[in-house]
Amino acid sequence: MALAKAATLDNTMGLPCRAERFIAATTHEEIRTALVMAADDAVPLNIVGGASNLLLAPHLPGITLQVACDDWWWEESDDQTVLVYAQAGLSWHALATACVERGWWGIENLALIPGHVGAAPIQNIGAYGVELADVLEAVHVMHCDDGREAVFTRDDCEFAYRDSIFKRALAGRVVVTQVVLRLSRSPSPRLGYGDLAQRVSVHPEVREIFDAVCAVRREKLPDPAVLGNAGSFFTNPVLEATQAERLLQEYPVMPHFQQPNGSVKLAAGWLIERCGFKGTRWGAFGVHERQALVLVHLGGGDRQELLALADHIRDTVYQTFGVALEREPRLMG
Ligand SMILES: Cc1cc2nc3c(=O)[nH]c(=O)nc-3n(C[C@H](O)[C@H](O)[C@H](O)COP(=O)(O)OP(=O)(O)OC[C@H]3O[C@@H](n4cnc5c(N)ncnc54)[C@H](O)[C@@H]3O)c2cc1C
Incomplete structure (x- = not known):
């Protein structure tokens, strides 16, 4: 089994991250060994795949496990x-x-x-x-x-x-x-x-x-190999029919998708774009010029700065439309 050793963790957002003990497990036995290590040492266990839907802290304590069985x-x-x-x-x-x-x-x-x-x-x-x-x-x-x-x-x-x-x-x-x-x-x-x-x-x-x-x-969509990003930064909000109707009276062109249970899904990207964020830059991060739902990393930034921008977008959308956006990528560390 690959030794558990400190490693830089690549992630599509391009955030700097160092995992204290990283294990790429190629068999079920190796996965089990990693689980036992984390339990015996009473340290956190972080499970990662390709880190394309994660916002990583600069330092990941404990064991970071990646399943590397790929048949x-x-x-x-x-x-x-x-x-x-x-x-x-x-x-x-x-x-x-x-x-x-x-x-x-x-x-x-x-x-x-x-x-x-x-x-x-x-x-x-x-x-x-x-x-x-x-x-x-x-x-x-x-x-x-x-x-x-x-x-x-x-x-x-x-x-x-x-x-x-x-x-x-x-x-x-x-x-x-x-x-x-x-x-x-x-x-x-x-x-x-x-x-x-x-x-x-x-x-x-x-x-x-x-x-x-x-x-x-x-x-x-921007290619993460060229421009750091984690895909859609927010999920599309799903509203009660009455709230959606009220908004549609005010914004008749607002994209909306009727759901089987009567609720209505809105396009988070449209809400963000309407608030004027599309194509804007905020320090090391920005809102992509072709898709307002994607926050991009222009280089040299850290997670705190990114989350501050995300909060600003979320607050502005809420003040404008009364709709609460939820972040899609998950925090780790
Ligand atoms: C450019 C771009 C476009 C994207 N487009 C889409 C899209 O169209 N639709 C969409 O749904 N998503 C999209 N995503 C998000 C992302 O690609 C998916 O969520 C993907 O499934 C994440 O895979 P990952 O291996 O990178 O997971 P990671 O980011 O490494 O992990 C994501 C979560 O899964 C957990 N996890 C990972 N592997 C395991 C495992 N083996 N066992 C248990 N838990 C595990 C992690 O702990 C974490 O909570 C996009 C991302 C990018 C960067």
Whole structure:
């Protein structure tokens, strides 16, 4: 097993971070050993994937565990269905690419989401009208307190918009080791979101949709390798119908999406843009010029400065619209 030693922790936001004891575990035994180490030494256990949805402190005390098992395989479930087993350390986009190359439908709309497979169920990753929950069959976990392994069905995961049981009752209490997806050989295009339908042919191949999603994302979102960011900084707020109606009377052009339970989802990016933040710079950070939902790191900043900007945006949006924004990336350390 890789020794637990101090390491610089790369993260897409580009925040400086040093982990006191970092372990990249390549087997279940190594994961278990890391859990025992943290318990025996009574130190915090930080579980990280690709650190694309994290705002890291400059110093991470305790053990920082990254699952580095990255194999995947599949089995035919029936004529039309394939069960895909992917270990937690695999890159999500690599998995999506491999599935699309084989002509399997289900995660093509989730192309190019950074990070590892093991983090995908944590916030039920979603994009372009699809969520992980739509294709998820099971999540395999190891409990942090006793190393016990367990399998969660989709229902057990309590998925919701950017949410799951792993973010709430089980936050920090289990390590995801493997995810099982149910994908389809039959065409099942989901083109209802944005202008996706206009970007592909009438009866598109799965590859076409995957390519279109990648193209839209490259046009709209900054590449973390070039400009530090953590993707959407806030989740889209979901309002009671009455509050949404009041706002729509005042702002009839406000984008809004009716939800099955009667509530209404707003576009956080639009609210931020209307407050005049889009393309502005605040010290080492800024609001992206093409997507106001993305805060970018121009270099040399720290988390405190970033959170001060986020608070300022949140307060301004609240004062303007009476809508409370919630931060999407999680604090660690
Ligand atoms: C440019 C950009 C675009 C993005 N676009 C999207 C998007 O379209 N849709 C979307 O949903 N998200 C998006 N994100 C957010 C992010 O990519 C996803 O949330 C992703 O799943 C995070 O993966 P990660 O491996 O980097 O997780 P990390 O950031 O390392 O961790 C995120 C959380 O998961 C936990 N975790 C990680 N691995 C495990 C594990 N094995 N077991 C238990 N807990 C674990 C961590 O403790 C942490 O709480 C985007 C981010 C960026 C930078």
